[in-house]
Amino acid sequence: MRSWPTKTLALGGDYNPEQWPRPVWDEDIALMQRANISFVSLGIFSWSWLEPAKGEYEFEWLDTIMDKLHAAGIAVDLATATATPPPWLSAAHPEILPVDVDGHTLWPGSRQAWCPTSPVFRDYALALTRQLATRYHDHPGLAMWHVSNEYACHNLPCYCDECARHFRTWLRRRYERLDAVNDAWGTAFWSQRYTDWEQILPPRRSTTFNNPTHVLDYKRFSSDALLEHMRGERAVLVELSPGVPVTTNFMTLQHFRHLDYTQWTPTVDVVSTDHYIVDTLPHPRAELAFSGDLTRGLAGGAPWMLMEHSTSAVNWQPTNHAKAPGQTIRDAIAHVARGADTIGWFQWRQSRAGSEKFHSAVVPHAGADSARFREVEQLGRIAARLGELVGSRVEARVAILHDYQAIWAAEGPCMPSSELDALEAAQAIHRQLHDRGVTADVVHPGADLAAYAVVVVPQLYLVTDEHAAAVAAAARAGAQVLVTYFSGISDEHDHVRLGGYPGAFRDLLGVRVEEFFPLGPGETVALTAGAGTWWSEDVTALPGTEVVSRYAAGPLQGRPAVTRRSGGDGEGSAWYLSTLPEDAVLGTLVDDVLAAARVEPTVTGLPRGVEATRRSDGERSWLFLLNHANAELSVPGRGYDLVADTVVDGAVRLAPGGVAVLRED
Amino acid sequence: MRSWPTKTLALGGDYNPEQWPRPVWDEDIALMQRANISFVSLGIFSWSWLEPAKGEYEFEWLDTIMDKLHAAGIAVDLATATATPPPWLSAAHPEILPVDVDGHTLWPGSRQAWCPTSPVFRDYALALTRQLATRYHDHPGLAMWHVSNEYACHNLPCYCDECARHFRTWLRRRYERLDAVNDAWGTAFWSQRYTDWEQILPPRRSTTFNNPTHVLDYKRFSSDALLEHMRGERAVLVELSPGVPVTTNFMTLQHFRHLDYTQWTPTVDVVSTDHYIVDTLPHPRAELAFSGDLTRGLAGGAPWMLMEHSTSAVNWQPTNHAKAPGQTIRDAIAHVARGADTIGWFQWRQSRAGSEKFHSAVVPHAGADSARFREVEQLGRIAARLGELVGSRVEARVAILHDYQAIWAAEGPCMPSSELDALEAAQAIHRQLHDRGVTADVVHPGADLAAYAVVVVPQLYLVTDEHAAAVAAAARAGAQVLVTYFSGISDEHDHVRLGGYPGAFRDLLGVRVEEFFPLGPGETVALTAGAGTWWSEDVTALPGTEVVSRYAAGPLQGRPAVTRRSGGDGEGSAWYLSTLPEDAVLGTLVDDVLAAARVEPTVTGLPRGVEATRRSDGERSWLFLLNHANAELSVPGRGYDLVADTVVDGAVRLAPGGVAVLRED
């Protein structure tokens, strides 16, 4: 019956009509039609308006707007409205409030003030979900269910006693025996041996560093606790509203790392995500591309849904910069270039009150008579033409491994460097590929690696034997495998693999590392060419391993810095970076790896500054070009530009900030 | 009977004799006489010495020192001693302790550890006030009552349950209906709709940003809660000690913003304030002048009382710099130049123990045989001559609007920039005026603006319709109105005024802004002349509005930056600054505005680096000159210099750091 993604490249966004008097609703719908909006997410923060008292429901307003939207041909992604409980609920049941690591209760007054394991909260949330599913499952305007919202954005981890109880249950399920917990956590040290399950607590604020595996398991538990919640809501929807796709919006931003989305994808019929640009990042545009490639990886390569992004400034950064003219269009298409088939904004109409009143929207405070709204209208016309590529897939021959659990472990207490971001290498290498017009899938180590010519293993600190074996198998099968420093160090319990680093990859790489020499922020070490950053190591290249470059100064002078080893009989090889070379040197290395793998850029002759990806449906292909430079640039190409609505015969000319989507001849 | 200000320019300060053995008291009084000290504030932190147990009073020591002071001709500003409760009170009633946003109890051990709404604390405080008023109302040495001390310096806001109850009462009084609260706070968003008054809590630490209007109303409530306290003490004093003026010391420092003093002025018979120089400010001297102009504004232009400042270093900054030789005199006169008729220091004799032992005092640790004490003695001689100008008023033809409630709203959560100080524009423009020898009154938007030739509206983010109308009326009446970016944005509920910024001033200014482009710290944007800082905007100048300068680079290149529009039929006009130009450019603009308003500097030919103000009593006038430069400077003038005690015939020569007060011929 219903399906998502839709047949068209859908534009839409969060719509919160309860903020506005009813006359505005009709104006909203007329403007949506003007801008070619084809869906809205409804009811995300409406609990207190749908159920103003326990068991008393007010659906009239929702009926009305659902009907109006449907009449206007606008599909509804209907929220279960359980993201934020109403004041009456936490007033009656303060035990649902989350507690932070210091023991502070986090009070209501903003959003998502609920404990992930609270059975009371869960009962109320499922009751509301049940009501909504019963009432709206057959509403013709209903296109999808939107469960909760940005799970874990604000209420994870919780350290309350209820979570302590659930954590013990989770541990019993994972380990069965208490001795197995003691072994996994290494409680032999610091007198931490547990002799009864009831002694186990969340890793609350202690006198100094908490046990790292305890902390890691609490992150796993916390992600699972919310996943359990998601499963609960999904079960209600599947039962009462069969055939309607279900999603919840992930947050595949660089700094959001609370949930292991790999575990979550089975619970959504469409992978959807939110993305916001963080100005203070050194490479915000590359981060957007990385996020898209990661989201596509979670979706198994299938098209996905950008549930939220912003038309212009957000309101939660220190200084919130507006987007430049044209950037609203360019950013939206940047997500499509990475596999999105749906583009949503938060939110439709800019609030005049409340916490998000200075978050930009499709209809700004200035109203529809504004450059920003006109830009959305223009995008609406472009989106109509882009409809032809819906369902097509992004081409990539490079995989970058990404594992939230490995990130969690690497972010644990007492590491060699707490100043090194766990994604530093992944994003640096991704950026080099991006700059060369080479697209990478960001995938879990458990993904099928067979199709990739290059497999990048960046700071994969914790790795299971099985995943390490899969990487080795890829090299044996002919892939170029590029492993960086601080990979393969520990197993799933975060026990260090002994005998020399990088334990899990030592044989594959043919190196043995005795000791880490991490570098602080801004610190560098000279290499035979250029300099290394963030990390260095005392590497011994085993016989048969080629030394590509060496340290040229400091305590490691003369020791290998970058090595390469044949992956087996075929053409595969395993490269090892014991440091993160500065960009130019890293780029040259990436060139060498790509050459060895015979991976070509998306477009030959791509000028630096233009981002390029390709989507194809097997028959046709579409070339996405985004000019991030301040100068007009020209890219070889031939076909039909869906953005400019013109035929291209030889070269696409891109103004500064310009975008083209070329259906290639 | 008694009155304040006195007939002389009074010197004095906080006197805490309970810190010293009685023989020191006599030495103190002898030294006070040597230094021409004419008043002391007594008993500010004496509760535990006046009432060592519930209902048991020890007044003998206070009787003695009151008598001694009176015998020596030194007036007493007697504290109600309620600023800090004694240990026995909080031990018996720990429920009076304040609670911070995280839920921490703030324990006794320093000062002011009491909850602003505690009925228990209030009962005890009023009982002590009653005792003091009964005992001393007719003491001949009593000149004034000093209620509490630096209200809100340390105990605001409190988030305890008692405050929650009082907050609900306050809300009922303000809004009457719960729906009005929901409307005002915009609870339609984030599921915050309240269905019972009891659900409302203080804006305690939540999972993320609290509702901005909730936060704003809590600031209003907190200020009002202490004001209620002040009213309670005043009522006792008015009843039992009629005819004695009552004050409490405000804190008109840049960073103290807890209380809306505009609401407080009716409760004091004399506006008094404390001021301390913060070395880490970029422009500490300008901040002192701003504070004086603000205090005068609160006093309605009348002379005011500097209750506390320091002779030299304070002890609560990271590094506490001593004052330079001569600065004790110069700083004191700087306050007189802004309208003070009384000059007090904290404190008379430097403590040898306790928290303030390294806070400078009139009598330092080194004793009276010290340069610092001799400087105060010299000031005492100057003060005797300055007595002739007591009661005179400072002349100003420029008003700068200042509203604590607008500041609170601008400091709320989730703003376009959290890095922009709410007073940035006010102080930048004030500093330009100050540098030109043009004095400004810093006044509330509800003040009478009729007398001003220039009205500056700096970052007046929140503004009521009534106040916006008053500004427009000033322009129509012929004033030059200078409005800056981020003014007129929201109404009293902090609801954004729709249709284009700056909503409340859009018609007056003839501009329409679609979007903000805030700039971070240190970020600049090129203008046709110079550069803008902190902010920029997408401005459209409506027909009839003159574009004074434009953005010259970046996303707003070519758009108007500064505009001017005729204010009506007369000579008035309304200027708009959509950015904060760097000092030189801002100075030129200020020159243009002053020229249009025909406002002349206090002295023609004033060299840069000399601060100049004028006080007059209708018949005579006194010119204050303070040389902040490192070179000797000369200012045209003719008359009698009360500082140097010499006749000036043509030019005042000011040594570096020098001061003159010229009774003008």
Add this chain to the structure above:
Amino acid sequence: MRSWPTKTLALGGDYNPEQWPRPVWDEDIALMQRANISFVSLGIFSWSWLEPAKGEYEFEWLDTIMDKLHAAGIAVDLATATATPPPWLSAAHPEILPVDVDGHTLWPGSRQAWCPTSPVFRDYALALTRQLATRYHDHPGLAMWHVSNEYACHNLPCYCDECARHFRTWLRRRYERLDAVNDAWGTAFWSQRYTDWEQILPPRRSTTFNNPTHVLDYKRFSSDALLEHMRGERAVLVELSPGVPVTTNFMTLQHFRHLDYTQWTPTVDVVSTDHYIVDTLPHPRAELAFSGDLTRGLAGGAPWMLMEHSTSAVNWQPTNHAKAPGQTIRDAIAHVARGADTIGWFQWRQSRAGSEKFHSAVVPHAGADSARFREVEQLGRIAARLGELVGSRVEARVAILHDYQAIWAAEGPCMPSSELDALEAAQAIHRQLHDRGVTADVVHPGADLAAYAVVVVPQLYLVTDEHAAAVAAAARAGAQVLVTYFSGISDEHDHVRLGGYPGAFRDLLGVRVEEFFPLGPGETVALTAGAGTWWSEDVTALPGTEVVSRYAAGPLQGRPAVTRRSGGDGEGSAWYLSTLPEDAVLGTLVDDVLAAARVEPTVTGLPRGVEATRRSDGERSWLFLLNHANAELSVPGRGYDLVADTVVDGAVRLAPGGVAVLRED
């Protein structure tokens, strides 16, 4: 029977066999023998493995490893294992958990989560100590008792109600009368007068600065509370295991200042300490030397024991740098050069799990086949030769006064500068001496100063009359006394000494200071030669006091900066530094002081960059030379180099990073 230090220069370290399966134990012992390890500390974090439930003990594993070690000739420093209680104990008695200043409970999950005054914890700890002493007192492998571990590293101060009760008892003992507390704390200010002992609380988070003497007394109390604990354990050991030396490992690192070790030394039979290099310090090598000189001072000049240091990186700094090749040896010998006769590492075998898995160890993750282990083996061979100097003492003719209580007071709230470290001057002067090859004892002001030619009094803010008199006596007796700014300011109650700074030393120095002019970080003031940092003062040189240098700019221009005054009849003199001159100027001044005292460097002709100390036993002497420069350097000398195992005939040639220990002819 047993004694410590041993006859040999003992190498050893923390050994935690419970982390490893038994087969590893045998490998451990074989490797220990290879590396000439002669002692291990055992059981430090073993409580949960020794007593898995209340009163149920598991000693079999400890018996086994004790026997194995003894059989291998490796002595055991056996811990009482009470440093960290097992989970079952805090689960049964959560009242033993410490509480921080904010009121947070600090939960178990790391280490040392116990309240210093908890009687429950104490009972359990003494019971375990009793068990261990009973079982092992006559074990032939037992060489020493190791009580608890790094007292106060993580659980001090605690602010719980139990501590409040003990604090009151401590105060009653110290002051007897409540009025004496009121006087000492200066409660006359800020209404803090106590009228009942029960009103007194720990200095918990208050509304603003806590009372400084209250805070100081709480630090004294907290140190004493743990000392009481130490005494309790020691009493059990002395009773049940007579004749076995007892120690606990101090932490004489720059930033660890919780305990007044001067009070603690009577409770240990051997002074032992831990030391870790903090990379982020500006002068980490000088800090190591300072720590050694301080530890020796605590030991009264006797040899001491380095219980813990690291072979390479630690794991608790932001970026943990590995040691350079050779540095493991050099650092170990650096401690011996300062008087250590025992060298221990934390820990023997690097953990594969838990909080310290990335802390380096003797046997790293890479195993014994590693450069780091081979370096330890090499040190083992060197240590055998160094055995001949065991028991010898370090020569020093300079004393630097150091008092934890003075540091505590100087670190109190509301000081003239909170940015100035209390050890800034001590370490700067120590570094100048160190750079010149002049060794200093860092001793308590109560130490016998008779033997010293130079006595340095650096920032001795708080000083008793008795200690001030001892300093004056030293000058009278002929010593050069060098006093810096901010010394002698307050008495034992932290009451400022009136009449002009530096009160306690005013007569000795012949200066009178009226006011401090502290300088912020990076701020400087010009002197007649060079510049001063951190501090300046308004100094008057009294008649008979020589002005050595003056301020050359700023508010103090022309005022004395450095002075000197004859100490009496003899050759002694008293120098005063009212600022901290930059290194070059300070160095010249130190040269002048040393010349006046006729103190020669350890070696004539010592090149800059080489650290030199001398140990002697009255008959023989050993010269320690450590080359910290990057170039080969040569030092005059003649004898036998125990490190290189060669005869030196005229000059020791030291490679970069090289070390020599010359038995001098």
